[in-house]
Amino acid sequence: xxxxxxxxxxxxxxxxxxxxxxxxLREFFAGIGEKPYRADQVMKxxxxxxxxxxxxxTDVGKVLRAxxxxxxxxxxxxxxxxxxxxxxxxxxLLGMDGGNAVEAVYIPEPTRGTLCVSSxxxxxxxxxxxxxxxxxxxxxLATSEIIGQMWVAAKHLGNIxxxxxxxxxxxxxxxxxxxxxxxxxVKAMSLMRDDFGFGLASKRVTLSTAGLVPMIDKLSEAxxxxxxxxxxxxxxxxxxxxxxxxxxxxxxxxxxxxxxxLARKPRTSITFEYTLMKGVNDQPEHARQLIKLMxxxxxxxxxxxxxxxxxxxxxxxxxxxxxxxxxxxxxNAGILTMLRRTRGDDIDAACGQLKxxxxxxxxRQAEFRKRLDEDSAHAA
Ligand code: SAH
Numbered sequence: 001x002x003x004x005x006x007x008x009x010x011x012x013x014x015x016x017x018x019x020x021x022x023x024x025l026r027e028f029f030a031g032i033g034e035k036p037y038r039a040d041q042v043m044k045x046x047x048x049x050x051x052x053x054x055x056x057x058t059d060v061g062k063v064l065r066a067x068x069x070x071x072x073x074x075x076x077x078x079x080x081x082x083x084x085x086x087x088x089x090x091x092x093l094l095g096m097d098g099g100n101a102v103e104a105v106y107i108p109e110p111t112r113g114t115l116c117v118s119s120x121x122x123x124x125x126x127x128x129x130x131x132x133x134x135x136x137x138x139x140x141l142a143t144s145e146i147i148g149q150m151w152v153a154a155k156h157l158g159n160i161x162x163x164x165x166x167x168x169x170x171x172x173x174x175x176x177x178x179x180x181x182x183x184x185x186v187k188a189m190s191l192m193r194d195d196f197g198f199g200l201a202s203k204r205v206t207l208s209t210a211g212l213v214p215m216i217d218k219l220s221e222a223x224x225x226x227x228x229x230x231x232x233x234x235x236x237x238x239x240x241x242x243x244x245x246x247x248x249x250x251x252x253x254x255x256x257x258x259x260x261x262l263a264r265k266p267r268t269s270i271t272f273e274y275t276l277m278k279g280v281n282d283q284p285e286h287a288r289q290l291i292k293l294m295x296x297x298x299x300x301x302x303x304x305x306x307x308x309x310x311x312x313x314x315x316x317x318x319x320x321x322x323x324x325x326x327x328x329x330x331x332n333a334g335i336l337t338m339l340r341r342t343r344g345d346d347i348d349a350a351c352g353q354l355k356x357x358x359x360x361x362x363x364r365q366a367e368f369r370k371r372l373d374e375d376s377a378h379a380a
Contacts, residue, residue, distance in 0.1 A: 014072050014073050015028065015071060015072040016073060016074070016075040016142075016144045017046065017072050017073070017074050018144035019142055019187075021190045021194070022039070022040070022043060022190070025043055029042075032067055038060070040196055041057075041059065042068070044196050046074055046151075047151070047194075047196065047198055048161045048162065048196075050159075051074075053074075054069050076152050076155075077144075077145055077148045077152060078094065079092055079093070079094060079095075079152060080093040081093050082156065085344040087344065088108045089105060089108070089343045089344030090105070090106040090156070090157075091103055091106075092104045092105075092156070094152060096145055100121045100139070101121075102120075102121055102145075102174065102175050104116065104152070106167070108166075112168040113169070114168070115149070115150055115170050116173050116174045117146060117170055117172055117173075117188075118146075118149065118174030118175035118176055119140070119174065119177065119184075120137065120175060120177065120178075120181055121140075121141065122136050122176070123175060124180070125177050125210050125243070125245050126244050127210060127230075127242065127244070127245075128241065128242050128243075128244075128315075129232075129242060129275060129307060129313065134310075140176075140180070141181060141184060142184055143188050143191075146184060146188035147187075147192070149174075150170060154167055154198070167198070168200070169200070169204045169206070170192050170204065170205050170206070171208060172208055177209065178207050178209060179207070179209045179212040179215035179216070180212065180215075182222075186223050189205055189207065189223055189225055190223055193205055193223070193225070202224040203226050206225065206226040206271070207219065207227060207228065208228040208230060210243050210245050211229055211230065211245055211246065211254045212245070213249040213253050213256075213257045216229075216257045216260075217257055217261075220260070220261050220264045226268065227261060228270070228271040229254065229258060229271070230243065230272075230273045230275075231272045231273060231293075232273070232274055232275050232281060233281050233289075234251065234290040234292070235286075235289050236250050238281060238286075242280075242281070255293065255297065258270050258297055258300070259296070259297065262298075262299075269299050270301075271300070272294070272301065272303065273305055274290065274303065275306075276305065276306055276317070276322070277315040277317070278315070282322050282323070287329040290302065290330065291329070291330060294333075300336075301335075301337070301338065302330055302336070302337040303337075303338050303340055304323065304327055305340045306323055306339075308342060323339065
């Protein structure tokens with residue numbers, strides 16, 4: 001959890017339209033006596049034109065505008081601060097209620113722009129190598145707070161849906177375990193996919209999970225998106241150490257659920273993320289175990305992520321030659337293996353570094369104030 005020195009005032013009596021997917025928005029409109037196409041019209045204003053002021057929705061009649069004004073609002077999260085890295089990566093710290101904040105990160109590449117979105121404030125899974133875990137779990141994000149990250153980034157970047165796409169891909173790889181906030185995440189992803197929303201194809205919206213087996217099955221029935229699984233080790237002993245959730249859902253069960261996913265969605269692939277930590281999971285025997293596992297999942301990919309350090313961690317990034325050797329071993333075995341380039345590490349925006357800086361700043365401010373108080377006590 002990140003503490004922010006600000007009290008959020010939300011219009012509690014009004015409904016935030018960012019909490020609705022298309023179906024929900026139509027139902028809300030029906031509730032105020034309006035036709036479904038009116039909901040679609042407003043939805044396009046919100047997600048295509050990034051308009052949050054009903055006044056500016058010029059093709060919406062005056063009477064309806066007044067009705068909307070009285071009953072609802074378009075409430076994206078507030079930007080506490082944002083920062084650009086030398087490589088074009090951009091990070092937003094977004095304030096939620098109760099002094100919480102989460103981070104979203106934009107990663108531009110020559111042929112695409114990827115937005116990394118958070119699903120929870122903090123995380124309860126306690127993966128040993130992840131900075132978010134050190135904060136513990138605070139709460140699930142609302143749909144409006146998830147899709148709102150994309151709305152804020154899109155507005156900042158000048159994204160125009162169906163015309164000038166700056167955000168071509170979304171990955172639910174920010175803070176939190178998305179499958180533990182299932183309903184809100186699915187609703188937000190349906191807004192990412194919806195033609196009246198951000199209109200992204202299914203292969204461009206990816207949910208990443210640490211491996212909540214029953215929820216992977218549920219997801220395959222709920223919505224058409226891409227799946228990434230954070231593996232990090234292909235033997236149970238090591239994986240349980242790194243990802244404690246593995247105790248509950250061991251590798252055999254995880255692989256079986258991935259096989260069911262592939263059976264339900266032929267022609268799709270699953271990406272397996274593997275964070276390389278020096279001397280922990282980066283040896284030839286680990287690659288051999290991974291190859292054996294991947295043989296059971298035809299056409300799936302491995303995404304190698306060099307470990308990104310954070311203060312207080314006991315892990316180190318594997319050496320470049322070791323990473324290359326690991327990748328080569330997999331490639332030679334015919335496994336499609338990509339190496340994720342580390343981006344935005346000068347602003348702590350890389351994988352596993354998302355935490356937010358305000359907590360420290362608040363602490364510093366608290367210390368500063370304490371010292372001030374002490375000083376003035378001395379002076380008195
Ligand atoms: N809970 C989800 C999504 C958040 S983690 C999941 O586990 O997939 C997103 C990705 O970042 C995961 O693959 C995770 O393992 C990786 N990651 C976490 N900490 C990291 C670190 N310090 N360095 C590199 N990658 C890390």
